[in-house]
Amino acid sequence: MxxxxxxxxxxxxxxxxxxxxxxxxxxxxxxxxxxxxxxxxxxxxxxxxxxxxxxxxxxxxxxxxxxxxxxxxxxxxxxxxxxxxxxxxxxxxxxxxxxxxxxxxxxxxxxxxxxxxxxxxxxxxxxxxSVKSPEEQELMRAASRTNDKAMEWLAAQVHEGVTEQEIAGGLLDVYRSLGAQDHSFAPIVSFGANAADPHHSPDGTVLAKGDVVLFDVGCRRDMYCSDMTRSFFYGESTEHQRAVYECVRRANEAAEAIVRPGVTFAEIDRAARTIIEDAGWGQYFTHRLGHQIGLEDHEPGDVSSVHDEPVRPGQCFSIEPGIYLPGDVGVRIEDLVIVTEDGCEVLNSYPKELTVLA
Known part of the structure; x- marks a missing residue:
């Protein structure tokens, strides 16, 4: 005990x-x-x-x-x-x-x-x-470092003819080779219009040139969970796709920039949501901004417009704005953050710049 x-x-x-x-x-x-x-x-x-x-x-x-x-x-x-x-x-x-x-x-x-x-x-x-001890915080960092490395592998699997299921099916072995024990949740791999479904289950969809490629993945390492989303484009991207992507990226970074003790979860959600609303896509950001995480991938205390409690040092949660245009394109960018005494630490280092994979 x-x-x-x-x-x-x-x-x-x-x-x-x-x-x-x-x-x-x-x-x-x-x-x-x-x-x-x-x-x-x-x-x-x-x-x-x-x-x-x-x-x-x-x-x-x-x-x-x-x-x-x-x-x-x-x-x-x-x-x-x-x-x-x-x-x-x-x-x-x-x-x-x-x-x-x-x-x-x-x-x-x-x-x-x-x-x-x-x-x-x-x-x-x-x-x-909800408030992670220093030891727990280090376990969260280790799990996220593993997830960053796995994202490198995921991006390298993107090639002509590959299916969502083929990439998702190989991820667990990669996690285990990197020192993790399991998925923290079933991986989401979405190509093209499938990315407009925030919780799409990987299927036999074959990658096509011009598709968005969305990976929302996490591992469990030494009992603690990671969770990260990155969105790419395959072969080429249109001006419309790039506009959606850059809006989501700005929303992600704006929310992370205001995280500090005393700021409420609702204010963090608002920082991201306002950017997407001002761009005209507010109705297509269909979920809360994030969730707390630790021993479980989703823990109580969400980052949403109705959670008015101030954040506290040691809390860890996701920042994951998204825009989902049915039948067209979906983009989500997600990091985990730990609240510090005067700001926050972003646990994910995998780049967020718009990337077109060859």
């Missing part, structure tokens, strides 16, 4: 009027204990109490959890974990539960009277995870 992180979560819980919580998100459990397993349909839970008690509930099929915390309660597939959890909770106080707790466990806990009330307590952990 990381006692510093535990103490922060307890402080956050108390600020919400809670003295106990049940955490079921495997990544949050890893964040607090260093223990990770994917439970699938089985129960996994970490109980925290302001009194100091920490209990991990784990199926005996899971990897050894003995180092996770001081109290480990195990069960097998024929045992019901709900009575075990109810035996340690304070029935006279509300229990914070996180957003990952499935109804198949939550409802029986309610029926068992495991607490006086049940409240959504995810933000207690989410807010702690």
């Amino acid at each position: 990381d006692e510093t992180r535990r103490a922060q979560v307890i402080e956050n819980l108390q600020g919400m009027g809670l003295t106990q919580a049940l955490i079921s998100d495997p990544m949050s459990i890893y964040y607090l204990t260093g223990y990770y397993t994917e439970p699938y349909e089985r129960f996994l839970g970490l109980y925290l109490s302001a009194s100091g008690a920490s209990t991990l509930f784990a199926n005996r099929l899971f990897p050894d959890a003995s180092a996770a915390c001081e109290d480990i309660r195990t069960f097998d597939d024929t045992e019901d974990p709900v009575p075990m959890v109810a035996a340690v909770t304070d029935h006279g106080a509300p229990l914070g539960v996180d957003k990952k707790l499935a109804a198949r466990w939550l409802v029986p806990l309610q029926e068992a009277g495991a607490a006086s009330a049940f409240k959504l307590g995810s933000t207690a952990v989410d807010n702690a995870r």
Whole structure:
């Protein structure tokens, strides 16, 4: 158990009027204990109490959890974990539960009277995870350096006759050769008009001269995620395509330029969105500017027009404006940034200048 992180979560819980919580998100459990397993349909839970008690509930099929915390309660597939959890909770106080707790466990806990009330307590952990420690920041840098190198490989795969699926299918081996363990999300490889779909899944589309080529990719290295998007053109680019590209690039750089403690997430979104709106393409920037990232590719606390909280040193999030003209062209440019004491550090060094690949 990381006692510093535990103490922060307890402080956050108390600020919400809670003295106990049940955490079921495997990544949050890893964040607090260093223990990770994917439970699938089985129960996994970490109980925290302001009194100091920490209990991990784990199926005996899971990897050894003995180092996770001081109290480990195990069960097998024929045992019901709900009575075990109810035996340690304070029935006279509300229990914070996180957003990952499935109804198949939550409802029986309610029926068992495991607490006086049940409240959504995810933000207690989410807010702690939002600010990365120096060690976490270095892991984020390492993951992004790996992603920069992978982007070099991706750009080199662009040639006549190649398909989106062929490029996407080779990326995992490249990540692993560079020291990463996995994708942080399924890679997006889009040619031509497919790039106007922000979440296009790579298919058999064959590259054609004049196509935009969009790569939105990320790796998981030592548990931490990277995420970056670059857009290129193959063979040639039209004046219209170049105008779209340069507008997105200006929006990306304008947003990064204002990131510093005290500036709100909404103001960062506005800095990028205004440039695209002023160019007449505002209705084609169809998503928020970015998302926080760390142990998961998308973490709570988005960079959007409705998030009025100021950013804090140590927070890490994406800056990814885009313009998506259906049936025509799509461009997105994305970096990750870490908020510093007086600005931000851009984690990606791969160039953003308009590039036509031969």
